[in-house]
Amino acid sequence: MSSLTVDIKKKNFPKSGLKETFTVIENLSFDITNNEFVCLVGPSGCGKTTLLNIIAGLDSDYDGTINNQSSKLRPSYVFQTPRLLPWRTVLENIQLATQPDASLASIIKTLQSLNLGDHLHSYPHHLSLGMQRRVSLARAFCLPSNLLLMDEPFVSLDQANANKARGALLNLWHEKPRSILFVTHDLSEAITLADRILFLSAPPSHIIAEVNISLTRTERTPNQVNAFKEHLKTSQPNIRPFL
């Protein structure tokens, strides 16, 4: 069953300083099924953040429809930066977003599963960027949402910390299943994480290719991920610019 149906006919932005507009998204449609992990890959400036903002309900100035099956629950959103309030502790930052839905015990359990159990009362400036990103991940999973939007959440982490964060994300997703739409520029990351990858064109952006990841979760070692990328080079000529 679909948990999200997206059908955007057109999204325009004004050209800076001019009365004209330009079209950033045109005729872009896709579905996400319940608890599916979908990655969105596309060139810089093609409208990936704009698309997430539309799905999150932060931008309503577009022509089209977004149908979130569980419309009573807003999607949760992990932004490119952790967006933690510096004057609140880790626990307070999460409670601020989740009250009154999540129990203290369940927030603590989620933080412990991300190795943050010793930092419940730490302030964000006492944490590394990787730790702050894990707090924002915990906050998203403590919300009772059926859909999680993620905008390049691990982009500025070094490889070791990004790998740790990806592992933590997959563990949480198994514990608390939900549909995920994850934006990334990194095709290896997309192959590591996704059930399915959608590739977007340059603006006016639309879907130019869709790939199901046939590897099982345990098969997704760096070697297998590279081999899968090689296979895409020959099987999906449309996506060569991303390889």
Ligand SMILES: Nc1ncnc2c1ncn2[C@@H]1O[C@H](COP(=O)(O)OP(=O)(O)OP(=O)(O)O)[C@@H](O)[C@H]1O
């Ligand atoms: N509020 C706005 N007003 C005018 N133009 C905007 C606005 N927001 C975004 N844009 C433009 O729309 C286009 C798409 O921006 P968006 O941030 O969605 O791209 P993106 O694919 O997420 O980029 P990146 O991968 O670099 O993060 C860009 O040309 C950007 O300059």
